[in-house]
Amino acid sequence: MPSVRSAAVAGMFYPGEARALSVELDELLGDAAMAAPRLGFPKALVVPHAGYVYSGPVAARAYDELGAARGLVRRVVLLGPVHRVPVRGLAVPTDQAFATPLGTIRVDRAALDAVRSLRQVVASDAAHALEHSLEVQLPFLQKQLGEFALAPFAVGDATVDEVAEVIERLWGGRETLIVISTDLSHYHRYADARRIDGLTLARIGSLSSDLAHDEACGATPLNGFLALARRKKLKARLLAACNSGDTAGSRDRVVGYSAFALHEPGGEVSPDEAGRTLLGLARAAIESRLHGSAAGAEAPWLAQAGATFVTLVRDGQLRGCIGSLQAVRPLGVDVAENALGAAFRDPRFPPMTAAEWPQVKVEVSLLSTPRPLRFADEADLLAQIQPGEDGLILECLGDSGVKRATFLPQVWEDIPDKRLFLSQLMRKAGIPEGTRLARCRIWRYRVSKWKE
Numbered sequence: 001m002p003s004v005r006s007a008a009v010a011g012m013f014y015p016g017e018a019r020a021l022s023v024e025l026d027e028l029l030g031d032a033a034m035a036a037p038r039l040g041f042p043k044a045l046v047v048p049h050a051g052y053v054y055s056g057p058v059a060a061r062a063y064d065e066l067g068a069a070r071g072l073v074r075r076v077v078l079l080g081p082v083h084r085v086p087v088r089g090l091a092v093p094t095d096q097a098f099a100t101p102l103g104t105i106r107v108d109r110a111a112l113d114a115v116r117s118l119r120q121v122v123a124s125d126a127a128h129a130l131e132h133s134l135e136v137q138l139p140f141l142q143k144q145l146g147e148f149a150l151a152p153f154a155v156g157d158a159t160v161d162e163v164a165e166v167i168e169r170l171w172g173g174r175e176t177l178i179v180i181s182t183d184l185s186h187y188h189r190y191a192d193a194r195r196i197d198g199l200t201l202a203r204i205g206s207l208s209s210d211l212a213h214d215e216a217c218g219a220t221p222l223n224g225f226l227a228l229a230r231r232k233k234l235k236a237r238l239l240a241a242c243n244s245g246d247t248a249g250s251r252d253r254v255v256g257y258s259a260f261a262l263h264e265p266g267g268e269v270s271p272d273e274a275g276r277t278l279l280g281l282a283r284a285a286i287e288s289r290l291h292g293s294a295a296g297a298e299a300p301w302l303a304q305a306g307a308t309f310v311t312l313v314r315d316g317q318l319r320g321c322i323g324s325l326q327a328v329r330p331l332g333v334d335v336a337e338n339a340l341g342a343a344f345r346d347p348r349f350p351p352m353t354a355a356e357w358p359q360v361k362v363e364v365s366l367l368s369t370p371r372p373l374r375f376a377d378e379a380d381l382l383a384q385i386q387p388g389e390d391g392l393i394l395e396c397l398g399d400s401g402v403k404r405a406t407f408l409p410q411v412w413e414d415i416p417d418k419r420l421f422l423s424q425l426m427r428k429a430g431i432p433e434g435t436r437l438a439r440c441r442i443w444r445y446r447v448s449k450w451k452e
Contacts, residue, residue: 003096004097004099005098005125008135029063029064037446038068039274039301039331039366041065041066041073045062045178045179049134049136051136057242059137062239063143068301069144072304073175075108077111079181079221080133082156083132083133087122089122090120090155092152102143115170134152134154158220158224161224163224180221180222188254189253209230238258275450277299278331282338286357290357305329307334308366309324310339310363313360314361315359320346320348321342322345325406326370362452363451364449377438389409391407392406393406396440
């Protein structure tokens with residue numbers, strides 16, 4: 001029977017019951033719904049490792065960056081400092097899996113075997129048994145990535161070059177994510193910590209590899225990674241930073257936290273590039289059907305799962321709109337299929353003709369992951385909705401089954417009143433007038449949009 005490293009700090013650093021943990025992660029990661037959907041994802045993250053009540057919001061900001069990585073990242077190389085069991089080098093487990101309340105994660109034995117010949121890599125289940133710096137990252141990774149294999153390293157006494165050598169051997173391609181677990185300074189007064197951590201954040205951002213342990217408790221794995229990141233010309237972006245005095249602790253003796261995303265050269269997708277590519281894909285798909293021309297652009301980020309709407313407008317009037325609410329297929333495929341749907345399968349309009357196509361303009365909307373809106377009553381719901389920003393999905397179970405409809409944020413331009421917006425959305429879904437909103441479920445999302 002495969003050996004499993006049991007969760008050691010569940011119920012202490014984070015909820016120990018699966019449902020409660022999932023709800024807390026949804027709440028921590030909820031800011032993703034309030035931001036523009038992301039294209040591409042980082043090669044590496046630097047994240048804190050305190051209890052979620054202290055550093056969870058900062059860690060979540062980093063894991064928000066993985067929204068496009070699900071189904072693409074298959075291996076996570078995770079390094080964090082040892083806190084309880086001293087070790088010389090980088091310790092790997094002999095266990096076959098790591099467990100959390102959300103399930104088990106397979107240990108990537110092939111990856112660990114690939115570095116076992118290095119003198120600094122040692123086997124030590126004791127170093128992993130109670131180590132929280134790695135464990136607290138796992139539920140976030142499970143929530144964001146789904147299925148993946150784990151290459152975990154509990155890092156003790158090691159040089160910068162020794163750490164860098166291990167990471168470089170496992171660098172891989174887009175299927176491999178590297179996560180470095182570290183907090184910042186410990187137990188200074190609030191103002192002093194802000195000053196000290198501010199200098200440390202600047203040095204991490206510049207990929208310095210000589211941080212001291214009183215500046216970052218995970219300095220050993222962090223320095224090794226940053227040295228390699230500098231050689232590979234990664235770009236570091238600060239996502240969030242605070243200390244325990246900002247979250248759930250006293251300001252007399254605080255611990256600092258930060259989150260960074262690091263991208264390989266060319267790994268970030270600019271909004272302009274995204275717009276040109278997605279609009280080109282939509283137009284090429286329709287022209288391929290009309291004229292038999294070749295369709296399709298190719299870019300690595302088009303393989304990420306994506307949910308899009310394609311809207312066609314002729315002479316200022318809607319000519320077709322078809323889309324997806326959930327990211328279940330590659331982004332490039334989703335845009336092309338929705339473009340064909342808007343042009344040829346929207347039941348409100350006849351199929352597009354070659355004669356009218358030159359007068360048609362294309363708009364592509366990329367949706368963020370819908371997040372549920374929890375509300376006590378209509379007044380509470382109306383207070384939470386952001387006109388002009390929120391797209392809404394409304395679902396209600398009636399006598400004839402589930403009825404569902406959505407309005408993109410663009411609809412606010414025509415229906416700026418919140419109550420009327422909801423009323424019209426219910427009408428679109430075919431929900432009888434007078435149905436109480438308490439009987440319905442509502443999600444919201446944001447979009448990035450591009451139009452010709």
